[in-house]
Amino acid sequence: MVFKVVSALTLLFLSMIAIHLFSATLPIIETEETIYYEVDATARDEIFAQFSQRGPHGNAASTEWTVSSRWPCRVRLHTVFTYPRHTNLDSLSDTKRNRWYEYMKNTQLHERIHQSHGRSAAGEVVSQFCFFPQTVWRYWALKDKVFDLESQHGRRDGAILNW
Numbered sequence: 001m002v003f004k005v006v007s008a009l010t011l012l013f014l015s016m017i018a019i020h021l022f023s024a025t026l027p028i029i030e031t032e033e034t035i036y037y038e039v040d041a042t043a044r045d046e047i048f049a050q051f052s053q054r055g056p057h058g059n060a061a062s063t064e065w066t067v068s069s070r071w072p073c074r075v076r077l078h079t080v081f082t083y084p085r086h087t088n089l090d091s092l093s094d095t096k097r098n099r100w101y102e103y104m105k106n107t108q109l110h111e112r113i114h115q116s117h118g119r120s121a122a123g124e125v126v127s128q129f130c131f132f133p134q135t136v137w138r139y140w141a142l143k144d145k146v147f148d149l150e151s152q153h154g155r156r157d158g159a160i161l162n163w
Helices: 002-025 044-054 095-127 135-151
Strands: 028-039 064-072 074-086
Touching: 028 044, 028 095, 044 074, 064 095, 064 135, 074 095, 095 135
Parallel strands: 028 074
Antiparallel strands: 064 074
């Protein structure tokens, strides 16, 4: 009986080592897509009203990442970015147009940080041999929320539309 338990534990231990060695050589399969919604207002308050009405969850932009894993530890990261596309830029003054571009540049940088949280989650799932991936996903999803609170949804990163 003791021999069977020791053999089973040894087999489990060797299996875990094999999974670790195998998973360490597997790349994370990463895909991304970008979705745009239209805004056409020329006044700042109207643009923000359009963000609230047309944007993802009432926000100007968002990043949603999904980490999935399958046995034997094949990990995928899929990221979806959603941004506003201003369809009436010709109606803006040069100053306002430049500020729109600056706003979008800083918004995209902010959203890329969210994507980096997804990459970190995917890397941790691989490093933990795909055991308990939900715990890892929840942790990094919480980091995303904390990041938005600390950065005031990108405002501290320069995602401010001032005119």
